Amino acid sequence: MDDMNESERGGVGRILTESGFRIKKHLGQNFLTDKNILDKIVKAAGITPQTGVIEVGPGLGSLTIPLAAAAKTVLAYEIDAELMPILAETLKSSPNVILLNRDILKADIDQDVRTLLKDCTEIVVAANLPYYITTPILMRFLETSKSVSRLVLMMQGEVAMRVSSEPDTKDYNALTVAIRYRASVKHLFKVPRTVFVPQPNVDSAVVMVSVDPKPVCPAKDEAFFFEMVHRCFSQRRKTILNNIRDAYTEKTRDEWSAILREVGIDPSCRAETLSVADFVRLSDRLTMNGVER
Numbered sequence: 001m002d003d004m005n006e007s008e009r010g011g012v013g014r015i016l017t018e019s020g021f022r023i024k025k026h027l028g029q030n031f032l033t034d035k036n037i038l039d040k041i042v043k044a045a046g047i048t049p050q051t052g053v054i055e056v057g058p059g060l061g062s063l064t065i066p067l068a069a070a071a072k073t074v075l076a077y078e079i080d081a082e083l084m085p086i087l088a089e090t091l092k093s094s095p096n097v098i099l100l101n102r103d104i105l106k107a108d109i110d111q112d113v114r115t116l117l118k119d120c121t122e123i124v125v126a127a128n129l130p131y132y133i134t135t136p137i138l139m140r141f142l143e144t145s146k147s148v149s150r151l152v153l154m155m156q157g158e159v160a161m162r163v164s165s166e167p168d169t170k171d172y173n174a175l176t177v178a179i180r181y182r183a184s185v186k187h188l189f190k191v192p193r194t195v196f197v198p199q200p201n202v203d204s205a206v207v208m209v210s211v212d213p214k215p216v217c218p219a220k221d222e223a224f225f226f227e228m229v230h231r232c233f234s235q236r237r238k239t240i241l242n243n244i245r246d247a248y249t250e251k252t253r254d255e256w257s258a259i260l261r262e263v264g265i266d267p268s269c270r271a272e273t274l275s276v277a278d279f280v281r282l283s284d285r286l287t288m289n290g291v292e293r
């Protein structure tokens, strides 16, 4: 258990010592030890006694316990089967926790919500994410789950900056646009690496993702929209004109310039300066005229 100081690490240290559990770094197991930060996450999530909470990766249960104290029900997905008996013991005084030994990326979340959280008035996701799959988890909730109203997520500081960034900043990229298409994101607070066991190599941050029930600015063909956005950012330093020409080669430079101007985009600008609405106008214009995929 590397350089852990028992008094600082509190319950996490005791559970690890007593259970003999060996931490699996490849599953992103960095356990949170600071009670103030756990309480801040629960408070930020705005949980009421009617709320159903989905937790990704309960680990040793440090966040699960305060979530369960505030919520109606907590539905916790943990991929590591070896944590199941430890969690059953840690959570024995939290009868409103439903533990599923399942990969969150393969779970049918909407179906689970319908059957297991049916008495809850709203669904909130709260998690200290396994960092190796931060983006797929976020996109899975935004693209496939229709039931979640907001997500309070701990992630790497650098990814938190990216997902909460504004157009025309260095952090703004295709992921930011994909998230902003369905949600608004707020950077809440930073978390130092020293409050985890084992310590990760980077500091973390907690963000609030508020999901729009429907996209504010919907694209006619969403699959094309997401793919086009990725292509527009494929070479960050190139202009939007050059990126779009490289992506869809069947038109001349002049034809592409005319199309971009027609939808109100300056052909000499870069993708990082464009808003979600700009990308949606371009995507709708291209799908209307049947650009090759």
Ligand code: SAM
Binding pocket: 027, 028, 029, 030, 031, 032, 033, 056, 057, 058, 059, 060, 061, 062, 063, 064, 077, 078, 079, 080, 102, 103, 104, 105, 127, 128, 129, 130, 131, 133
């Ligand atoms: N919530 C605990 C805490 O704050 O101390 C643990 C957080 S730890 C950063 C991430 C947890 O996610 C680990 O328990 C890990 O086993 C689990 N995990 C990793 N990949 C997962 C997946 N695909 N589906 C569900 N849980 C996963």
